[in-house]
Amino acid sequence: xxxxxxxxxxxxxxxxxxxxxxxxxxxxxxxxxxxxxxxxxxxxxxxxxxxxxxxxxxxxxxxxxxxxxxxxxxxxxxxxxxxxxxxxxxxxxxxxxxxxxxxxxxxxxxxxxxxxxxxxxxxxxxxxxxxxxxxxxxxxxxxxxxxxxxxxxxxxxxxxxxxxxxxxxxxxxxxxxxxxxxxxxxxxxxxxxxxxxxxxxxxxxxxxxxxxxxxxxxxxxxxxxxxxxxxxxxxxxxxxxxxxxxxxxxxxxxxxxxxxxxxxxxxxxxxxxxxxxxxxxxxxxxxxxxxxxxxxxxxxxxxxxxxxxxxxxxxxxxxxxxxxxxxxxxxxxxxxxxxxxxxxxxxxxxxxxxxxxxxxxxxxxxxxxxxxxxxxxxxxxxxxxxxxxxxxxxxxxxxxxxxxxxxxxxxxxxxxxxxxxxxxxxxxxxxxxxxxxxxxxxxxxxxxxxxxxxxxxxxxxxxxxxxxxx
Amino acid sequence: xxxxxxxxxxxxxxxxxxxxxxxxxxxxxxxxxxxxxxxxxxxxxxxxxxxxxxxxxxxxxxxxxxxxxxxxxxxxxxxxxxxxxxxxxxxxxxxxxxxxxxxxxxxxxxxxxxxxxxxxxxxxxxxxxxxxxxxxxxxxxxxxxxxxxxxxxxxxxxxxxxxxxxxxxxxxxxxxxxxxxxxxxxxxxxxxxxxxxxxxxxxxxxxxxxxxxxxxxxxxxxxxxxxxxxxxxxxxxxxxxxxxxxxxxxxxxxxxxxxxxxxxxxxxxxxxxxxx
Ligand SMILES: Cc1cc2nc3c(=O)[nH]c(=O)nc-3n(C[C@H](O)[C@H](O)[C@H](O)COP(=O)(O)OP(=O)(O)OC[C@H]3O[C@@H](n4cnc5c(N)ncnc54)[C@H](O)[C@@H]3O)c2cc1C
Ligand code: SF4
Ligand code: FES
Numbered sequence: 001x002x003x004x005x006x007x008x009x010x011x012x013x014x015x016x017x018x019x020x021x022x023x024x025x026x027x028x029x030x031x032x033x034x035x036x037x038x039x040x041x042x043x044x045x046x047x048x049x050x051x052x053x054x055x056x057x058x059x060x061x062x063x064x065x066x067x068x069x070x071x072x073x074x075x076x077x078x079x080x081x082x083x084x085x086x087x088x089x090x091x092x093x094x095x096x097x098x099x100x101x102x103x104x105x106x107x108x109x110x111x112x113x114x115x116x117x118x119x120x121x122x123x124x125x126x127x128x129x130x131x132x133x134x135x136x137x138x139x140x141x142x143x144x145x146x147x148x149x150x151x152x153x154x155x156x157x158x159x160x161x162x163x164x165x166x167x168x169x170x171x172x173x174x175x176x177x178x179x180x181x182x183x184x185x186x187x188x189x190x191x192x193x194x195x196x197x198x199x200x201x202x203x204x205x206x207x208x209x210x211x212x213x214x215x216x217x218x219x220x221x222x223x224x225x226x227x228x229x230x231x232x233x234x235x236x237x238x239x240x241x242x243x244x245x246x247x248x249x250x251x252x253x254x255x256x257x258x259x260x261x262x263x264x265x266x267x268x269x270x271x272x273x274x275x276x277x278x279x280x281x282x283x284x285x286x287x288x289x290x291x292x293x294x295x296x297x298x299x300x301x302x303x304x305x306x307x308x309x310x311x312x313x314x315x316x317x318x319x320x321x322x323x324x325x326x327x328x329x330x331x332x333x334x335x336x337x338x339x340x341x342x343x344x345x346x347x348x349x350x351x352x353x354x355x356x357x358x359x360x361x362x363x364x365x366x367x368x369x370x371x372x373x374x375x376x377x378x379x380x381x382x383x384x385x386x387x388x389x390x391x392x393x394x395x396x397x398x399x400x401x402x403x404x405x406x407x408x409x410x411x412x413x414x415x416x417x418x419x420x421x422x423x424x425x426x427x428x429x430x431x432x433x434x435x436x437x438x439x440x441x442x443x444x445x446x447x448x449x450x451x452x453x454x455x456x457x458x459x460x461x462x463x464x465x466x467x468x469x470x
Numbered sequence: 471x472x473x474x475x476x477x478x479x480x481x482x483x484x485x486x487x488x489x490x491x492x493x494x495x496x497x498x499x500x501x502x503x504x505x506x507x508x509x510x511x512x513x514x515x516x517x518x519x520x521x522x523x524x525x526x527x528x529x530x531x532x533x534x535x536x537x538x539x540x541x542x543x544x545x546x547x548x549x550x551x552x553x554x555x556x557x558x559x560x561x562x563x564x565x566x567x568x569x570x571x572x573x574x575x576x577x578x579x580x581x582x583x584x585x586x587x588x589x590x591x592x593x594x595x596x597x598x599x600x601x602x603x604x605x606x607x608x609x610x611x612x613x614x615x616x617x618x619x620x621x622x623x624x625x626x627x628x629x630x631x632x633x634x635x636x637x638x639x640x641x642x643x644x645x646x647x648x649x650x651x652x653x654x655x656x657x658x659x660x661x662x663x664x665x666x667x668x669x670x671x672x673x674x675x676x677x678x679x680x681x682x683x684x685x686x687x688x689x690x691x692x693x694x695x696x697x698x699x700x701x702x703x704x705x706x707x708x709x710x711x712x713x714x715x716x717x718x719x720x721x722x723x724x725x726x727x728x729x730x731x732x733x734x735x736x737x738x739x740x741x742x743x744x745x746x
Contacts (some may be wrong), residue, residue, distance in 0.1 A: 044545075177517075177557065177687070177689055178687070179508060179554070179555040179557070192632055215555070216555050216556065216557045217494070218557060218558075218560070218689055221558065221559060221560060221689075222494050222495065222498065222557070222558065222559070223494065243690070243691045244687070244691065245691070245692065245693045247693065247703065249703075254696055254698060254703065254722055254726065255705070256725065256726060256728070256729045259693075259694070260692060260693040261691045262691055262693065263686060263692035263693055263694045265543055266686055266687065266692055267686065267697070271514070271515070271686070272512070275525065276737070277732065277733075277736055277737045277740050278512060279512045280512060280513050280514035280540055280543075280737055281514045281515070282730040282733035282737070284729070284730075293580075355725065355728070356722065356725030356726065358727075385576075403689065403690050403691060404690075405690055405708060407687055
């Protein structure tokens, strides 16, 4: 349907108020402050209220975007969050971390000629408003069904399943290996991008509705899936994430001063090493820091390094700027804060001193060749272009593989050749009866919203099974 | 909270034993496996291999040496108090089989970890010869317990205050000379495990060592615990903690264990000043 954007597009996209780059590069407080009500209403007024909204097509969970934006426009903030909750149970998180430019905002009709409606910022506004004011209707629980569901992993996939099923009247217990719930939202994504208080308040809301949370339980070790069924659970959802760091397999990789991004970020975020010695977990701070990779994880690591006092923090990436997989906002923020980018550069080896500590990295220049399977142009080595970069901290952020701890200890689970669980795309059903899976352990490292989308589909299917059968 | 139900000090207070209520872990744990413990909200996650478990009582026993801030903090915990978080059992259990004659070599608090493995090897029908050592008699631990599960027990002290005057490795040589040995298990400080492995390599006897690198999650998620074994990187928390001693790069492990020395000192000093 053709809309007429020319007439309405008068107000510019409301800028997001943010901490000034120089200051924020040295603290762990959240970078954007969020819209105030006035800016939110103004931004909401930019929306054309399309009859066939393209933005909704771009949303993996099909939030009624014009619907909630319209409520913001009318100042009905509390009702606006209820609208979002119909489809998305973690809007305060998604408003902050979704790659909107590739989803809703990337499709927004206004974006064709100018800047798209700031859907992410508005979603965040509605969620923050609800959390701060406490002004919103709590959803009502359905009649108890007497059925019990075990959810393994408390990342976005697991939390979504738990939230959906508790509303439908089932008893839900979440089992989490770590001592804190939230998955990557807590151990991976830093405070300055997603304050942990937000994640914990989402989890607290689930607990208030009756979800039981069992921390420090490694399923496959402390308890097995078999034992969960033996204990009387009727269905099990596996949302254990990817969780096995990839290394480069280059010489010198075990020197002190080389971390996987998982270790670096877990030390800083989950263990609060950035507040050492108030917290007991130490972290190597690094003066000259190199991060290998250019996804969201790499941006988080490089920006954390600055906040821990690095003089320089560089991203080293094999491909070119066009292929950078991180959210546009993260790259923008990283650059503003002074992270340097070395594109078309591959690590060859790491250099160390007699104490086994990292002192440098040998890199190799690359050129772009023919497109590969992913359609991205394949980087090829330029012979003889080796050069040395000084560094005392290197963070490897080149992706994750499937962690086999749970899958190996569970019988009857079909895995693909990379070790991820095979699950039906529409329902999340695995090859084993009464076991569902979703999120990164099925798709490989993806996004928060895709994990939540998978959780929602699985929850629907689990509910169907509990009332009707497999 | 995981409650401490029994507490003992050993080695003149430098080593502490805690028996802790952890029924789920006690039910599952096998010799050679470890737990990760964290005392309180601001605490560090510390891996400790279990010295004993009692599935009936639902308890696990940990024995640790007080070496830094975290263990100094653990030491302040009394019976009735406890740990905020304990995760486990983690790692692969020791493969306990009948090899004929097995030799168990332990040093320092490594003896605590060795004890359940020694008992397991004995129960598997082996003739078990144990060699344990300490710097001095007054800090030697678990002598009686080790004697109870061994066919032969040799004790060594570095200063000659008790038993053989010298290192466990010297006794190990004589034992290997006199017996046809199917397996050696060596658990203790890294240099001890390194030299035990060196000797047994010359004798061509299969050797297991239990490694204790720095860990965070204990589930294979961070790679902080990586060790080089046979030229390949392995994660001690999921691929180990026990490895073939002949293949382990002990020098790399020694260096990696030093990663936070300076920080640890800072943290420990802070803690001591606060307490004083
Ligand atoms: C640093 C970083 C930054 C990111 N930034 C973004 C971003 O900006 N936007 C975005 O959309 N996505 C981002 N992602 C990706 C996104 O976080 C993940 O795709 C998403 O969290 C996957 O959710 P999940 O529920 O599948 O798993 P996870 O979030 O990984 O949660 C899995 C949970 O299961 C637990 N677990 C694992 N094994 C067991 C077991 N055996 N027993 C019990 N519990 C277990 C884990 O401890 C964990 O808590 C980022 C990822 C990282 C690491
Ligand atoms: S956000 Fe954009 S695409 Fe969606 S309804 Fe509004 S104007 Fe249309
Ligand atoms: S402790 Fe993190 S992978 Fe072993």
